[in-house]
Amino acid sequence: MQASRRTVFNPTSVPGLRAKRIQSRDLYNGNTLQRVRLRKSNGSSTWKGVRRESTEAGENQTGHINIPEGSKNEGILFFDNLFPLKFNWLLRLPLRGDRNMSGLLWKYNNHSLSRFEPMSLVKQSIPDTVPAKVTEILPRLKEGGAFVKFQHPDGVTAQEVEGLVVSHLKEKQIKPWYNPFQRVKTRLVVGKPWLEDLYRFPSRRIKVEFVPTSPGKEAAELSQETLYSVFRKYGKLAEITSQPSDSKILPKYAFLDFASTRQSIMAKNCVHGVKVIEKAGGGAAGTMLRISFEQKMKSHFIRDWLVNHPRVVIPAVAALVATVTVAVFDPIRTFFIKAKIDHAFNLKDNRIYKWFKSQATDIFTFRKRAEDDVSLGAIWQGRREIIVQVQTWLMETADTFIVVQGPRGSGKKELILDQALQGKKNVLTIDCKPIQEARGDSATISAAANAVGYRPVFSWMNSFSSLIDLAAQGTIGVKSGFSETLDAQLGKIWQNTATALKQVALDHRKKDDKDSNLADDDWLEVHPECRPVVVIDNFLHKNEESSVVYDKISEWAALLTTANIAHVIFLTNDISYSKSLSKALPDRVFRQISLGDITPEVAKKFVITHLDSESFDTDTPEKSLTPSQRRHDLDELDTCIDVLGGRLTDLEFLARRLKSGQTPVQAVTEIIEQSASEILKMYLLTVDKGERKWSPEQAWYLVKSLAKNETLRYNEVLLSNTFASSLSSSASSGENVLEALSVAELISIKSYRGRPQSVQAGRPVYQAAFKLLTEDKVLRSRLDLAVLTELTKIETKSIDKCETELNALGGLPNQPREVGPRVQFLLSKLAASQIKIEGWEKEMGVLKKVLLDEY
Numbered sequence: 081m082q083a084s085r086r087t088v089f090n091p092t093s094v095p096g097l098r099a100k101r102i103q104s105r106d107l108y109n110g111n112t113l114q115r116v117r118l119r120k121s122n123g124s125s126t127w128k129g130v131r132r133e134s135t136e137a138g139e140n141q142t143g144h145i146n147i148p149e150g151s152k153n154e155g156i157l158f159f160d161n162l163f164p165l166k167f168n169w170l171l172r173l174p175l176r177g178d179r180n181m182s183g184l185l186w187k188y189n190n191h192s193l194s195r196f197e198p199m200s201l202v203k204q205s206i207p208d209t210v211p212a213k214v215t216e217i218l219p220r221l222k223e224g225g226a227f228v229k230f231q232h233p234d235g236v237t238a239q240e241v242e243g244l245v246v247s248h249l250k251e252k253q254i255k256p257w258y259n260p261f262q263r264v265k266t267r268l269v270v271g272k273p274w275l276e277d278l279y280r281f282p283s284r285r286i287k288v289e290f291v292p293t294s295p296g297k298e299a300a301e302l303s304q305e306t307l308y309s310v311f312r313k314y315g316k317l318a319e320i321t322s323q324p325s326d327s328k329i330l331p332k333y334a335f336l337d338f339a340s341t342r343q344s345i346m347a348k349n350c351v352h353g354v355k356v357i358e359k360a361g362g363g364a365a366g367t368m369l370r371i372s373f374e375q376k377m378k379s380h381f382i383r384d385w386l387v388n389h390p391r392v393v394i395p396a397v398a399a400l401v402a403t404v405t406v407a408v409f410d411p412i413r414t415f416f417i418k419a420k421i422d423h424a425f426n427l428k429d430n431r432i433y434k435w436f437k438s439q440a441t442d443i444f445t446f447r448k449r450a451e452d453d454v455s456l457g458a459i460w461q462g463r464r465e466i467i468v469q470v471q472t473w474l475m476e477t478a479d480t481f482i483v484v485q486g487p488r489g490s491g492k493k494e495l496i497l498d499q500a501l502q503g504k505k506n507v508l509t510i511d512c513k514p515i516q517e518a519r520g521d522s523a524t525i526s527a528a529a530n531a532v533g534y535r536p537v538f539s540w541m542n543s544f545s546s547l548i549d550l551a552a553q554g555t556i557g558v559k560s561g562f563s564e565t566l567d568a569q570l571g572k573i574w575q576n577t578a579t580a581l582k583q584v585a586l587d588h589r590k591k592d593d594k595d596s597n598l599a600d601d602d603w604l605e606v607h608p609e610c611r612p613v614v615v616i617d618n619f620l621h622k623n624e625e626s627s628v629v630y631d632k633i634s635e636w637a638a639l640l641t642t643a644n645i646a647h648v649i650f651l652t653n654d655i656s657y658s659k660s661l662s663k664a665l666p667d668r669v670f671r672q673i674s675l676g677d678i679t680p681e682v683a684k685k686f687v688i689t690h691l692d693s694e695s696f697d698t699d700t701p702e703k704s705l706t707p708s709q710r711r712h713d714l715d716e717l718d719t720c721i722d723v724l725g726g727r728l729t730d731l732e733f734l735a736r737r738l739k740s741g742q743t744p745v746q747a748v749t750e751i752i753e754q755s756a757s758e759i760l761k762m763y764l765l766t767v768d769k770g771e772r773k774w775s776p777e778q779a780w781y782l783v784k785s786l787a788k789n790e791t792l793r794y795n796e797v798l799l800s801n802t803f804a805s806s807l808s809s810s811a812s813s814g815e816n817v818l819e820a821l822s823v824a825e826l827i828s829i830k831s832y833r834g835r836p837q838s839v840q841a842g843r844p845v846y847q848a849a850f851k852l853l854t855e856d857k858v859l860r861s862r863l864d865l866a867v868l869t870e871l872t873k874i875e876t877k878s879i880d881k882c883e884t885e886l887n888a889l890g891g892l893p894n895q896p897r898e899v900g901p902r903v904q905f906l907l908s909k910l911a912a913s914q915i916k917i918e919g920w921e922k923e924m925g926v927l928k929k930v931l932l933d934e935y
Contacts, residue, residue, distance in 0.1 A: 143275050145218065145227060153231050154215075155238030156269040157245065158349045159205060160225045160342055162198040164258050165282065201264050202228055204254050210244045211236050218275070223282055223345045227273065242268040267314060267346055271369070272353030280373055282345050284318075287374040289333045293355055293366045300363030301332040302356065310369075311336055314350065315343020335374060348373065410576060413534050417580035420533030421508045421612055422587075459491060459728070460499055462682040466673055470500040470649075473671055477608045479641045480668040481661060482649045486675030487828065487843070489729030492651045493617055495675065506584050506612035508532065508577075508646075513618040516629050521566045524629065528570055532577045567628055574636035581646045585611050604644040613647045614640060620654040622823075634664035641665070655829055656819065677726030677844060684721055686728075688714070690735035716744040723748055725844020755849040759783065763826050764853075764863065773820035775808040777870050780863040782827055782839070787850040792839040794818070794829065802867060805874045861930040868920045868927070875913040875920075882910040 145156060199217060206212065206228075216229040232241050245266055254264045288307065292299040302310075304320045311317060321335040338344040352371040356362030386393050418424070460467065473482055484492050501507050510531045518524040529537040586600060588610040595606060604611060616633060637648040642665075650657065661670065678686070692706045724730045730751065737747035763779040781802045785792055797803055803814035818839065822829050825842035841847045854860055886906050889899055 144272060145216075145229060145275065153234065155212075155230055155232065155241060156273075157228045157230065157242065157266050158225055158269055158273075158346065159202055159228060160265045160267075160346050161256060161259065161262055162201055162219070162226050162264065163221050163224045164256075165224045165341065198256065199226070201254055201256060202226060204252070205249055205264055205266060206230075206245055207248055210241060210248070212241045220275070220349070223349065224342070225345065225349070227269070227275075227349070238268055242266070262342070265342075265346065267350045269350050270354050271351050273349050274352055282341050282348075283373050283375050284339070284341050284344050285335055285337050285374045285376050286344050286348050287333055287335055287372050289331045289370040289372075291331050291368050291370050293368050297365040298363065299331060299365075299367040300356075300361065302334070302361055302367065302369075304334075306356070306361040307334060307336065310351065310354075310356070311347050314347035315339060331370075344373070347371070409536065412536070413576050414580045414583070416535050417533045417577050418584055421506055421580060421584050423505065459678055459682060459686055460495075462678060463495060463499075463675075466675075467495065467499045470496065470673070474500075474504075474613065474647050475609050477605055477644070478671070479644065480665065480670055481637065481641060482647065482671045482673070483657060483661070484649065484651050484673045484675060485655065485657060486653065487677075487727070488653055488825065489727050489843075490675040490677070491728050492675055493615075496615060496649055496651065501613060501615070504613060507615065508581070508612060509615045509617060510633070511617045512629065512633065513621045516618075516621055516627065521569070524566060525569050525573070528573050528629075532573065534573050534576060537573075567632065570628065570632045574632060578636065578640060578643075578645060581612050581614070581640065582643075585645060601644065608644070608647070611644065611646050613649065615649045615651065617651045619650045619652040620657055620660060630660055631663070634661055638664035653825075654823060655831065658834075678728070678731075679726060680718070680721050683724075683726045683731050684717055686731055687717065687721070687735045687738070690732065691738060711738075713743045713745075720744040720748040723845065723848050724751065725847075727843055727845070730843065730845050751845060752848045752852055755843070755845050756852045759826065759846065759849055759853065760859075762824070763821075774817045775806055775870075776863070777867045778802050778806060778817055779821065779826065780867060782821065783850045784854055784860075784863075786827070786839075786841055786847065787854040790840060790847060794836045794839055797839055801871055801874060807870060807873060857930060858934045861927040861934075865924055865927040865931070868924050872917055872920050872924075875917050879910055879913050879917075882906045882913075886910075 198219070202214075202217065206214065212230040212232045214228055214230050216227075218227040218229075220226060230241065232238060249264060249266060255262065256264065288302075290299045290301050301323070304322060307320055308317060316339040317336060318339050319335075319337040321337070323329070323333050336344075336347075338347065348371045351369060354369050356367045356369065358364055358366060470482065470484075484496060486492050497507070497509065515524060515527040515531060518527045526537060529535060582600075582604075585604055588607070589603060590596070595603060598606065614637070616637065619633070620630060637650075640646045641648050650661070658670070677683075691711070720734065721731075724734060733751060734744070734747050737750070738744065742750075763774075764776050764783070781800060782792075782797070785797075797818065798814040803817060806812055806814075806817075818827070818829060818836075821827050822842070826846070828840050828842050829836050830838045830840060841850065886903065889903055889906075892899070
């Protein structure tokens, strides 16, 4: 026979307290005898037959505690909270093995248990006054308790012993040293517990299976009320879940959820194997309860919770995404914006690139750039005062805008960037044209981000987020917050740009400055020369009544100037820029510069300089003469410049035609003809006109009037019949029509003290083009006929109104005396309109004859 085994790790006793057995003791475990060699005190040994020892797997590893059948004087108590449940992972170790329980009872009976040993709690829980004798102790480490088998005398039942021990525990409140908040509890085992050492660990849920008491019989499925009455005394039940009625799984079962794991352990160990009789609801043959722990499987708990709570999850995810975006991407975007402002990654500012460029200058010629520089130099000499004025403003502290207004081709951008800001490093140029012309929110966001170097930008996420927001609104009834409006997206871009501009400005600050103790805002106010410059080009390009792009840029520019972060310069062609900018800075006076056409003297010098920038490699005697000196037709230049005016684009066009071999008269004639064709196509013809804010009759009125007089009174134009009573719905407002034609550059409106005063041609060359158009007899007759036709319709409409009112007055039963003046007024107005119509009909007849006879 094999000797009893001891394991390396035995958590049931503290090391050093394991007593030597000097005598043998019979353990009545109801199993076969085993020969065990015992040591006597004198060193000799002897063999004696003892019962086989119990382990945590039950007596003889059968999984059960044996109580002889028919025994009335024996019972089993289960004590809870003797061992900590948090160390159950130790039981998974492969070297754990079976524990030898042979010394526990001897220690218990001989008072050799340390007060730190868990079994000492059992000794304290059963006082001497209880008429019971402990015959066996079987710890259950993974369940945190122990089975205690006891014997009681006749006349005392096991239930009475249980009551005495339970009452004692309530009075004494015995608590283990490792858990001072929970006391030891005990209950009488009424079933036949199954002692297994499988890798099954306690949980709050137990599975109760209903099995027959013997093979061939049928078990009854207990109701929830019956289960509650059986298990409630072991602890509070959180839920009782019966097997689905359509389930075919056998044996039938039910799930019981306890409020705590300790309570489910007590119920499992005390009730397992109990037989429920017919009277208690167990059926005719009775029903046995087989209990096991059931782990609550929540593999999809998180997913189910997320799906079932969209009102909480979707806004939380949106907030998390926004937080991550701000925390991770905003510093990166600010870095790239700073790099664009201070040109950190600009190749042209690299020293190595500059050296190679200087070395290659002798080999390669950059003729075009040289021509531009030389020719523009003549213009900058005439505008030196404006350049100095802008540079002076940039050195001053003034929280307002600098606005440079002028028609297209007046050289605004070159004046500011190439002259006024020459040599200044921290300059950010924002072109509004690609931003305003972008189609769709995503394209607009990308264009704005590219203008300031804002990257990475996920413009495609805007459309994707809109779809998510739409789906969330249809699901939960409210928007998720994923998608953002164009206004919010542009606000983020400009906000990051403002942060980068402020950092660039503060980079000039040094610790050893005399004003280093000032706050950042105060330091920026004291040092305006250190602020970067923001140039906003093409402001109000294709201006509309309401534009998010221009509104956000104006608000952002106002923030930069009022916070002393940067100087802001607006370059615009629109004369009504003050309406838009005044919304952002209503209490400021702007610093304005109006760039008009250059003077004839400067214009002539510009053309000649442009011609002289070309060199010829010839061996003729005229080699020493400049190209302008070699030409014999420049006497015509003065007359041609008077026709073209001082618009830079037209003058450059003239110079290039002169280089091609044309005479000044030929070149100007072709320029005028080309301009006339553009006017005819863009403003006068009705073919493919699209959405115009003016009618061809109104445009022709201005062309014809300006051909006679170079300047028209603004109010005179508004009071004309064509503008005051237009039949076109899109051209009903005369002021809107004039503003639209000014934006389209057919005309230019001059102001006086803030009010519109006069109307002139949009470009000087247009004045000659207007005259050329009016000299075309067929075109003039066609357009005059359209104007007279519209005027006739207007007067006819007025006559209809007068006739309607006269009919109403004539229908009165008695003609009052007071109606007489009104009738006379309507009759005179009707007669005047009729006279006009008759005169226009005669003119229309002449015009129709011209159209029939002429080509």
